[in-house]
Amino acid sequence: MSCLSYYKSRFTRFYAERAVAGREAVGRAARRLGLQTPIVIESREELPEEHRNEHTLVAVPTRGNAVDRCPGSRGHVCCNYLTIDLYAGCTLGCSYCIMQSYRNFAPLVVNVETEPIIAAVQTIAAANPGRRIRVGTGQIGDSLQLDPLFELSRELIEAFAAEPRVELELKTKTDFVDHLLNLPRKGNAIIAFSLNPPELVGAEEPETASVERRLAAAARALEAGYRVAFHFDPIIRVAEWQAWYRAVIERLRGFPAERIAWVSLGTVRFTTALRDAVPPRAYMFDEFVPSRDGKLRYLQPERVETYRYVRRVLERAIGRVPVYLCMESPAVWRRVFADRCAFPVGSLFAPLKLPDAQRSSREPGQKARDPRPSGR
Amino acid sequence: MRSVSELLQSPADFDLFSESETPDERLLEHGVHAPVLLWARAKDRPVVWGWTLLRRLSALGIGEVATVSVWGDGAEALALALRAEGRAGAYSWDELRRIGAGIRRLGLTRADAQFAELVMGRRGSVLREVERFEALPEVLRTTVRDGMLDLKTAERGAGLPESVLGVFVEGAARLSFSQRRVILGLLYEFCVLGGRPAGEVIGYMRTAFADPDPPAALRALRFPRLSELERRFGEIRDRNLSGxxxxxxxxxxxxxxxxxxxxxxxxxxxxxxRLEALQKLESRCDELFELL
Incomplete structure (x- = not known):
């Protein structure tokens, strides 16, 4: 199925708030959905109750902070990632996704006003001379699921191409990259793919692209001049986890290490609310303990074993690439990277200065210590 | 004054409450009790409140009783009956089922919420509460009725095989309320989340019930690796620091x-x-750190 026929079958209604109804991205999306125009509303609160579901798209302007800190997780190590809520919501249906625990929320909200986002990132870059600014759009939605409709990532890539320290990451479980391949200036944009073994993709990520298609898309992105990144998150320790993850990592062999911006690792974690909201999943029957942020995680020694294993297999397959752990405790960081830290931690863990306008409830609350190996 | 035997023949639409020991028999013999309420608007002037009183008076051979006629529609009559009974939040599940049936019989389904305070002592829906209770398997209804489990915990057990529930109920009688809740939560994880066969889970339960601390024993079976860490920790601690x-x-x-x-x-x-013990521990602390 092509992107456009996918959208037409998936989304049956398109609303736009009046403030952004006339924008080019909105008109473009409407045309591609086979509509003359979207239904114009004053605000998203007007949306009829029966249309507040995953078959509805809503275009809105930027509200609140255009760029924010990744909320991270209390008591866990913060990597200073910044997030842009460009696409909020997702219909890929992954069983482990926190959004499954508030499914009745539903319409997919698209922030089509990119100028405040671009200005905010530029301000942050200016306030942090010499620092890398890692920013991504894949925090509360898939970066590319809706992007061929709206083409908002193109606006960001082109704007940040002039900012050598800004690394814009577009994180996806789709293979929708083709609309980005021919951009003349790509800057430090990184196209990132979440990966899991095909067996788990089939069972737990029902509407995502297959691993094969994701890797083919990664190869096309690489060929077009982008750097790529891979996220093994969530890693699920099924009985065959070692063989399965080794097999999928083996498929990265063709990717040159110097073109891989980073690889992140995270084991599956969830709240009890999520566990109660989704149909019973066999992997949730494993042994989990509550962590400091209240989420359930595998036992610490098993997480450490998992990360060490995946990191070792990665190194054998593609060589040394920057590897980091997502939402993990300092204790786990120290145990996994006891030999050395694969990521340039010095620049990673010093908090970024956010100008007043961008300060929010998401000030780095973790206060987790620098996880670099201690003397012990 | 009206004849007790005649009143006992009237339509029993409001006969909702269980037998009561109050007022004391000697008070009844002296005629010290509330009057029976009759619904004046209905054709047969049914007894709205006082059914249990009438039966007790009849058993004592008392032939007449004072009555008061009340007006108003069905909702008002039912509300008066509940106010006269005055046991909000203390009705048994059998009474709640009869009250729910009464609400339906009087065509008050949509007005159900207005009785919640009078029946349950809190906001909510009486009918929904009754439906939740009635949706439980019989064995769990019995445990809720007998006060062994609360409704919410029992609902968690609704997806468990009957054979598992049967063994649970057998063993649960000697446990505390919170222990039952813990065990039912673990059984839910074994059966629903883990898809373990009923026979296997029954085996776990029998092992647990044979232990002095059944929830801890069942937890150890559910979390064997965490329990092993705890066991190893205890062993290291005792070896190095005991006494x-x-x-x-x-x-x-x-x-x-x-x-x-x-x-x-x-x-x-x-x-x-103390310091000597800590020094001994220090020399073997790698064993401890291996647990993390």
Missing amino acids: SGVELQPPPGFEGSAFQVRFGFETRAQLLK
């Missing part, structure tokens, strides 16, 4: 990197004893 007066704690769930020690002392000798 030393030093307490050692792992981080909760073995999550983190810091163990904690605590001790007090009153004499130099005590302090020396």
Whole structure:
């Protein structure tokens, strides 16, 4: 199925708030959905109750902070990632996704006003001379699921191409990259793919692209001049986890290490609310303990074993690439990277200065210590 | 005054409440009790409140009773009956079912919420509460009716095989309320989340019920690796610190990197004893760190 026929079958209604109804991205999306125009509303609160579901798209302007800190997780190590809520919501249906625990929320909200986002990132870059600014759009939605409709990532890539320290990451479980391949200036944009073994993709990520298609898309992105990144998150320790993850990592062999911006690792974690909201999943029957942020995680020694294993297999397959752990405790960081830290931690863990306008409830609350190996 | 036997023949639409020991029999013999309420608007002037009183008066051979006629529609009549009974939040499940049936019979389904305070002592829906109770398998209805489980916990057990529930109920009688709740939660994880066969889970339960601490025994079967960490920790602690007066704690769930020690002392000798024990522990602390 092509992107456009996918959208037409998936989304049956398109609303736009009046403030952004006339924008080019909105008109473009409407045309591609086979509509003359979207239904114009004053605000998203007007949306009829029966249309507040995953078959509805809503275009809105930027509200609140255009760029924010990744909320991270209390008591866990913060990597200073910044997030842009460009696409909020997702219909890929992954069983482990926190959004499954508030499914009745539903319409997919698209922030089509990119100028405040671009200005905010530029301000942050200016306030942090010499620092890398890692920013991504894949925090509360898939970066590319809706992007061929709206083409908002193109606006960001082109704007940040002039900012050598800004690394814009577009994180996806789709293979929708083709609309980005021919951009003349790509800057430090990184196209990132979440990966899991095909067996788990089939069972737990029902509407995502297959691993094969994701890797083919990664190869096309690489060929077009982008750097790529891979996220093994969530890693699920099924009985065959070692063989399965080794097999999928083996498929990265063709990717040159110097073109891989980073690889992140995270084991599956969830709240009890999520566990109660989704149909019973066999992997949730494993042994989990509550962590400091209240989420359930595998036992610490098993997480450490998992990360060490995946990191070792990665190194054998593609060589040394920057590897980091997502939402993990300092204790786990120290145990996994006891030999050395694969990521340039010095620049990673010093908090970024956010100008007043961008300060929010998401000030780095973790206060987790620098996880670099201690003397012990 | 009206004839007790005649009133007992009237339509029993409002006969909703269980038999009661109050007022005391001697008070009844002296005619000290509330009057029976009759619904004046209905054709047969049915008894709205006083059914249990009438039966007791009849059993005592008392032939007449004072009555008061009340007006108003069905909702008002039912509300009066509930106010006269005055046991909000204390009705048994059998009474709740009869009250729910009464609400339906009077065509008050949509007005159900207005009785919630009078029936349950809180906001909500009486009918929904009754439906939830009625949706439970019989064996769980019995445990809720007998006060062994609350409704919410029992609902968690609704997806369990009957054979598992049967063994649970057998063993649960000697447990505390919170222990039952813990065990039912673990059974839910075994059967629903883990898809374990009923026979296997029954085996776990029998093992647990044979243990002095059934929830801990069942938890150890559900979390064998965490239990093994706890066992190894206990073994290291006892081997190195037993009798030393030093307490050692792992981080909760073995999550983190810091163990904690605590001790007090009153004499130099005590302090020396604690420090020697800690020194012994220090020489073997790699064993501890391996647990994290």
